[in-house]
Amino acid sequence: MSEIKYPYGHQSIDEDDVKAVIAALKSEWLTTGPAVDEFENTVADYIGARHAVAYCNGTAALHGAMHAAGVAPGDLVLVPSLTFAATGNSAIFCGGRPIFADISPDTLCMSSESAEAAIASAKSRVRVIAPVSFAGYPADIEAFRQLSRKCGAALIEDGAHALGASRADRMVGSEADMTELSFHPVKHITTAEGGMVLTDSDEYATRLRMFRNHGIARQPMKIGREYDGPWDNDMIGLGYNYRLPDICCALGTSQMKRLDLFVARRREIASLYRKLFADEPGVTLPPDCPGHSYHLFVIQVNAAIRRAVFEFLRESGIGVQLHYVPLHLHSFYRRNFGTKEGDCPVTEAYSARAMSLPMYAGLSDDGVAYAADKVKEAIAKFSR
Numbered sequence: 001m002s003e004i005k006y007p008y009g010h011q012s013i014d015e016d017d018v019k020a021v022i023a024a025l026k027s028e029w030l031t032t033g034p035a036v037d038e039f040e041n042t043v044a045d046y047i048g049a050r051h052a053v054a055y056c057n058g059t060a061a062l063h064g065a066m067h068a069a070g071v072a073p074g075d076l077v078l079v080p081s082l083t084f085a086a087t088g089n090s091a092i093f094c095g096g097r098p099i100f101a102d103i104s105p106d107t108l109c110m111s112s113e114s115a116e117a118a119i120a121s122a123k124s125r126v127r128v129i130a131p132v133s134f135a136g137y138p139a140d141i142e143a144f145r146q147l148s149r150k151c152g153a154a155l156i157e158d159g160a161h162a163l164g165a166s167r168a169d170r171m172v173g174s175e176a177d178m179t180e181l182s183f184h185p186v187k188h189i190t191t192a193e194g195g196m197v198l199t200d201s202d203e204y205a206t207r208l209r210m211f212r213n214h215g216i217a218r219q220p221m222k223i224g225r226e227y228d229g230p231w232d233n234d235m236i237g238l239g240y241n242y243r244l245p246d247i248c249c250a251l252g253t254s255q256m257k258r259l260d261l262f263v264a265r266r267r268e269i270a271s272l273y274r275k276l277f278a279d280e281p282g283v284t285l286p287p288d289c290p291g292h293s294y295h296l297f298v299i300q301v302n303a304a305i306r307r308a309v310f311e312f313l314r315e316s317g318i319g320v321q322l323h324y325v326p327l328h329l330h331s332f333y334r335r336n337f338g339t340k341e342g343d344c345p346v347t348e349a350y351s352a353r354a355m356s357l358p359m360y361a362g363l364s365d366d367g368v369a370y371a372a373d374k375v376k377e378a379i380a381k382f383s384r
């Protein structure tokens with residue numbers, strides 16, 4: 001295999017980031033220290049959410065959110081099939097059962113019509129509706145809010161792709177009951193591994209904090225029985241060790257200083273791709289909107305040549321990826337939940353045609369031009 005010169009995503013680390021991490025390493029606290037609060041406050045202020053609770057990764061953050069929403073055995077959790085496994089898996093961690101909605105081809109996010117139909121045919125309680133702001137396109141939270149009100153579900157946005165995205169002047173993370181973020185290196189900012197849940201609810205925030213720390217309460221107010229003294233602590237519920245270390249949080253706070261630059265560069269790259277593909281009928285461009293934060297740049301090509309184009313690009317040093325194999329078609333889901341081909345036709349058609357091109361803040365204009373040229377070359381070569 002040839003060397004990948006342009007991966008689909010990559011972190012941007014500068015000297016200030018390195019200094020911030022070193023300072024944290026030399027500080028009193030490697031974990032559960034002040035860098036955690038600082039990072040949480042920085043993200044909460046940026047987004048305009050009352051609470052931010054850091055987790056050791058985005059998947060754990062989703063697990064915390066599903067727990068805080070009360071997902072229990074037998075509950076249904078509505079997710080789009082076009083997502084990373086973590087969105088559905090986190091419901092299963094709590095004993096919930098994922099049910100799937102299709103996407104809208106206009107946004108690549110969960111279709112509210114499909115969501116409504118899935119809720120109407122649900123055989124037990126839908127506890128959570130979990131839209132994904134796919135690729136950084138802000139999902140229509142207002143539409144899902146109406147659905148969630150009707151069926152009494154909580155609204156958890158999987159915003160792992162969408163830090164810095166906005167819809168009508170509201171940042172992703174400020175609208176749903178809870179919004180999960182991921183700080184994996186390919187995402188908008190990184191803490192190596194890391195995640196967060198944003199919420200305006202004091203009650204959810206309390207549950208989220210407890211859940212990431214073994215379910216243990218220390219404050220006299222929160223202890224479930226009579227307070228015994230300053231040594232006392234009480235495990236109120238089952239929790240995990242899902243904490244994010246200070247070292248990671250220091251990196252996150254440093255990265256947040258450049259988030260606006262990162263998002264601006266991603267938008268620039270997206271418009272460059274659009275210009276370069278304007279005369280290429282073999283490429284279907286991704287949906288656009290002003291608040292899009294472009295975690296991914298996904299194109300679609302004729303399904304009959306997708307594999308050849310994909311392999312050609314990999315051989316040309318371009319680390320194209322598929323986001324995603326539809327979640328309902330993974331073996332685990334088929335086996336355990338009886339899902340099958342045809343359940344989400346728009347997602348399936350998209351997934352047969354899609355690939356993600358290089359998209360990250362450190363990508364040069366030359367890199368964009370090279371990737372676009374190679375896509376066009378491949379389409380010309382294999383469309384004959």
Ligand SMILES: *Cc1c(COP(=O)(O)O)cnc(C)c1O
Pocket residue numbers: 057058059060083084086087132158160161182183184194195
């Ligand atoms: C990245 C991502 C997550 C969380 O992933 P982690 O690697 O656990 O941080 C969740 N959902 C989606 C859609 C993602 O892309």
